Every structure is written in structure tokens, then in C-alpha cells.
Amino acid sequence: MVTVIPDSEFSDRVKRVQRELDRQDLDCLIAHSNESDPANVRYLSDYWPVFESAGVVVPRDGDPILLIGPESELYARDRSRIKKIMKLLEYRESAEPDYPGMRLSTFRDVFEEATGGRKVKRLGIAGYAIMPLPVIEGLRKVLPETEFVKADNILRRLRSLKSENEIAALRESSRTAEKAIESVLEKIKPGMTELQVVGIAQQALYENGAEYEGHALYVFSGKNTRHAISRPTHKKIRENELIQLNIGARVSGYSSSIGRPISIGRMPQNVRKLVEIGLELHQETRDLMREGIPAKEVAEKFLKSAERKGVKENVLYGPCHGIGLMEVEPPWIETTSDYVLKRNMTFQVDTFLYSSDFGLRWEDAVRVTENGVETFCNRWEMIMEI
Amino acid sequence: MVTVIPDSEFSDRVKRVQRELDRQDLDCLIAHSNESDPANVRYLSDYWPVFESAGVVVPRDGDPILLIGPESELYARDRSRIKKIMKLLEYRESAEPDYPGMRLSTFRDVFEEATGGRKVKRLGIAGYAIMPLPVIEGLRKVLPETEFVKADNILRRLRSLKSENEIAALRESSRTAEKAIESVLEKIKPGMTELQVVGIAQQALYENGAEYEGHALYVFSGKNTRHAISRPTHKKIRENELIQLNIGARVSGYSSSIGRPISIGRMPQNVRKLVEIGLELHQETRDLMREGIPAKEVAEKFLKSAERKGVKENVLYGPCHGIGLMEVEPPWIETTSDYVLKRNMTFQVDTFLYSSDFGLRWEDAVRVTENGVETFCNRWEMIMEI
Secondary structure (H helix, E strand, O other): OOOOOOHHHHHHHHHHHHHHHHHOOOOEEEEEEOOOOOHHHHHHHOOOOOOOOEEEEEEOOOOOEEEEOOOOHHHHHHHOOOOOEEEEHHHOOOOOOOOOOOOOEOHHHHHHHHHOOOOOOEEEEEOHHHOEHHHHHHHHHHOOOOEEEEOHHHHHHHHHEOOHHHHHHHHHHHHHHHHHHHHHHHHOOOOOEHHHHHHHHHHHHHHOOOOEEOOOOEEEEHHHHHOOOOOOOOOEOOOOOEEEEEEOEEEOOEEOOEEEEEEOOOOOHHHHHHHHHHHHHHHHHHHHOOOOOEHHHHHHHHHHHHHHOOOHHHEOOOOEEEOEOOOOEEEEEOOOOOOEOOOOEEEEEEEEEEOOOOEEEEEEEEEEOOOOEEEOOOOOOOOEEO | OOOOOOHHHHHHHHHHHHHHHHHOOOOEEEEEEOOOOOHHHHHHHOOOOOOOOEEEEEEOOOOOEEEEOOOOHHHHHHHOOOOOEEEEHHHOOOOOOOOOOOOOEOHHHHHHHHHOOOOOOEEEEEOHHHOEHHHHHHHHHHOOOOEEEEOHHHHHHHHHOOOHHHHHHHHHHHHHHHHHHHHHHHHOOOOOEHHHHHHHHHHHHHHOOOOEEOOOOEEEEHHHHHOOOOOOOOOEOOOOOEEEEEEOEEEOOEEOOEEEEEEOOOOOHHHHHHHHHHHHHHHHHHHHOOOOOEHHHHHHHHHHHHHHOOOHHHEOOOOEEEOEOOOOEEEEEOOOOOOEOOOOOEEEEEEEEEOOOOEEEEEEEEEEOOOOEEEOOOOOOOOEEO
């Protein structure tokens, strides 16, 4: 089932941004997205770029404008909920083609259109971490006296509290990933490569409603499971070794992930032991979470419990990060976190433990409720030796 | 078959960069890559980032350094051909976690290590189009007096001439994509969604040696084929409508793509006519290409031929772009191109025509030779009504 977020929810998002611009005395916001982080632009327009990048300008008053690259016009016109669309060279592919003869707008046109020529004293920038030089230089050229302000807080705060439609999309994303894990558990065999197993999962994701992978899929085995971040390889999977699955679907824009450590046949005793401790920690973290709890308290208690269990050295980060339009999005839950959990915040509880020989990750998407959390996937919550 | 590019080829690449730094009076190069454009970092180190971004610093003399984010250390150590690796907060995920307590290097450490404390007067920047603010600001802080110079030309020139190993990887990439198209042609049925067909292709790519998709796969049907750039949708495929397939595999880092317009049953007469003209143009472009020909001449003759055939209005860009570590990489072949085709340059001949109702793309990877081109895929070079 595909969740269609109505136009009214998109225009409501823009209005909330505008109220916040007013509060923070910003004249305009410019959000940036690229192929690997489409979140801010998708949140405001439902458009998500591929090959090219994209932006949205939201003036304090008036209509937002979607900014796209030279080749995406018909795609954007068919898909964007923002009806004003402008094409700029700054959003072209990283190969930097010239497109001789093509009519393109400039940032001067954009701000003329957005503000009716009013002066932009302070410009908020959302997507600061991925904002590339050509866009910043293009902006600087037409706004030489404007103060540029990192304004990620605006969209982060809005995005962190999910609407009913967003929650429906995340539930569906989880259901789609479950189908892929079912397919993997049914078909995985010793001798297959990690990448061949990725292919099984991909086929099932797209068969069952995904519009894309939720993240680059993880199928790691043996020593490769030590990697917190990695790419699957041509290594063949063997019996009795740890296999790490992290499978996520993007559905209606929303991504979550299900992470399970499994083995074909028995896990060695030392492996099984750390997997068991990981599962205990994973369940404890979920038990700690509910509306009103300070986020840092969850992180502190997680670390204390890891210490008591003798695995503090095996922790790299954690224990949670936000999910929504990205499988990893703000806010994280860390000991430095300075906020309180609210109802309808959604997180990945991401319990990763590693040693010099192997690593494992229990990972589940949850929604914060008044009394605890709703876990989107309630399956395979045990140690799987298939 | 997986092509393993030997360590010697990687160290040779670094040496060539250093010779060019010397020639251009640059003290250092810093290259940037992210999940959607891993090319420069992969070219120098074989490492490709996921979730996080990455960089490589190449000093004019001495050893290069791979720069990674906080979570990628073990992955990078297992995979990078560059043995000096430093972890910096600037390369973290776009969600910007804090990683409290983690030991990280700074750009000050990086340049101390790279240059032994010698002054960096001029710093070349490769990957300018994707260079994000946090990295630039981190550099600016420790190099306040340094001149930053866009230096994409260095890696672009090196990358544009493929070695025997790179050509082998591209041939294999094409073979893998062929397997995926075979699988699609065998299984595609009216009533499937575009995305379900993507799943069929994905499974076959990973089954046959791909380490990833070469690009976000295209399966578009009906009106969606008008989009030069787009994302496949949940639209169901019907008989007698145009279906556009663009399938690419990434193999050993190298990506190409095969593009074919097909239909299940007969195409309507007006559709078939434009598809035929597209195929003529596509073959003509390949016939124009060989070592020694100015690139712009190919583009000019393509446009003239399109005009003669009455389809100039249906052209958006073209007719070719480079391929290698990206499915779209420099150089393009445009009327503004200012270089001559050389042996072992590789291109996608990318013939896209669109109208208000539909569009079509013939696309093939080729290698420039003394007498013409080697086309990597010689199959389905006719109009397919299956």
C-alpha cells in the first residue's frame, strides 16, 4: 500500500517553516538535497533528485520555489507539490555539463521571484552538511551582503515529529523490509556471495511496494561484520559464521531498517554470547524510551548497562538515531543530546557491538508513545540459527 | 569475473597526480566524494563511502592520506589501497551526530602529516561540484592564507583515459547489465509496475557480479518516458506502450548503462517512427567517433542530423557523456567541448529524444579506438516489440 501524503500536508509544512522564519528573523530559507540525502527537498515538495541535486527556497511570505537541474524539468513538473519550479545550472550533475543553448534561470531570478525584490538580510541554510560550493557561490554572488545562517534546526524540528501519514508510511516501509527478510531467510544458502543475497532482498523490496532501497543494504559475513559501515562484497557465505542483515525499504519517501544477526547452522559459543548480550541491550533500550524521558538518559543508561555487562569496549556509538525521510536522520540519542522524547518521534534502536573478529547489530524502528514505544517489526526477536 | 586493479596502478595514479601538482604549482590536492559520487576517492584509494563522505589528500611529495568519517574505520582499513587513514568529524553523516568521547583527527593533523608542516600556499580542490560547507570551513580554519583552486582538471584528465584494467571492468559491467536485461525481457508482463521490473533487474545484477547498481535504474512507461531524468513509479505497464529501460551495473567500481526503448506488443506508428529516428541518430553518432576527431564535431554533426531528420526540437542534450567510475562523468561531448577524442576514452552514446507524449533513449557504452569505437554491448540493436 502506498501512502499518499496530501497536498494540504505539504502546504502546511511550508507554513510552519514560514512561522519559524518569522520567529528567527530570517527572510528566506534555502534547503538543499542531493541523490544521497533527498530529505529536506522531499519534505517540502515531494520531489527527490537523481543524478542532479535540488533545492527549495521558502520566503517568509509568499510561495516556495523548487530549484532543479537542467534535465529534470518534466520529472519535477509531474511530481512536485510546489508549483513554482526554476531550473539552474548550479543543480546540474557533478560531471558539470555545459548544456549550450539551454535557457536557465539564475539565483537573481529566484530571489526576485521569491521575495519580489525585497532585500534578503538573513538567509537560513538547511542541509548545511551537504551544501556544495557551486550553490553557495551562486548565492553569494547575488546576495553579497546577506548573512548566511545555518538553519537546520527548523526542518529538523518539524521533521522529527511524525504525522499520521508519515507513521503509516514508516509502518509500510517496515512491512516491505519484512518481506525482503522473509525472502532472504527462505533462499540464503552457504556458497552464495553477500552480494547475491543483496539481490534477493532487492527483488523482494521492489516486488512489495518499495520505491527504492531505504539505505545501501547490508549483508556482511564473518570478519566483515566488524564494520559499522561497509559495503557488501563477493565473499561467499559459510555455515556457522555470523551473517549480518540490515534491510530497509523506502516507501512513499520514508525509510526504516531491520537489522538481525543470523547464522546458517550454529554460531560459535563466543559469537552467540555477544549476540545475546546485544539483544538484551537492544530490548533494554526500547524499555527505557517513552514520552517525556530526556534522550541523554537513554544513552547514559545504555552505556552503563553495556559497562555492567562487560561490553563497553564493544560499543562504537549509539544507541539510537532518528528515522523518517532518511534511514539515518536527526535527532540522534547520544549522551550529548539535549531534548526530551516526544510522542510520534521515530527512531532506529541501533545496537551495534563489535570485536576484533566479528560484530553484530540489532536494529529496529520504533515510534515513541505515551507509555513506551511501538516497534514496527515484531518478528525475529530471537537469535536466528537457521 | 571481478577485475582487481593492482596496488601498483593505484600508486601510479597518485604519482601522476603529484606530477600534475608540480606542473600547476599546487602544494596539495584534496579530493572529495560522497555516496552518490564516489569517483575521485575511489580512483585514488579504491575506498567508496556509504552514509558518510570521504576525502583524499595528496601532497606534492610524500604519501597520500585517506580521510573518512567516524564510523568507517574498519571498513576503510580492510579496503583502502592508501594505508594512511585519518578519521574526521567533517566526513560524518548528514544527520550530524556528535560521537561524544570518540578520538578524531582534525585538518590540522592532516596537513601536518601530509606536508610535514610545510606551508600550503595553493590547495587544489577536486570534486568542487560536491564539496560541502563543513569540509571547506574546516580547511579554511587551518589554512586561512591558502589559495583554494578548483583543480578538477587533474583527476578528470587522468580518469578520462582508461587503462586495460579499467576497460576490462567496464566490459564486465556491460556483460552484467546484459544479464539483467535478459532477465527483464524474459519476465516482464503487462500489469507489473515499473518498480517491480526494477526489482527483477536488481536481482539479476547482483546475481551476476555487480557490487551495486551503476545508477538508479530506469524503467519508465507511457508518459513517464518523456522524463530525461526520473524515478520509476508504481504505474502499471501496459501493452503497446513505450517502455524505457536503462540498466547499469557497477562492477569493480566501474559503471556503464544499456538503454533500450521496448514495447510489449506493437508500438503505435508515431512512437515507432521516433524510436527509429533515434536509432539512426544513435548509430550515426557512433560512426562519427574515432581517435583524433574533435569532440565538438561529433556534437555538431549530431545536431545537424537531428535537424535534417526534423527532430531537433526533440533533443534535450547530448549526444555523449564520459563513463568510468561514474555512469555519468566528464568529459561530455557537447558543441562547447574543447578536446579531441583519444584512444581508450570511454563514453555513453546517449541518444534521448522526447515529445509531449513520450520519450526514448538509446544508450550504449563505447571505447574510442584508432578506427572507430568498440561498443561494449552489441545486443538488441533493433527495435524490440516483444
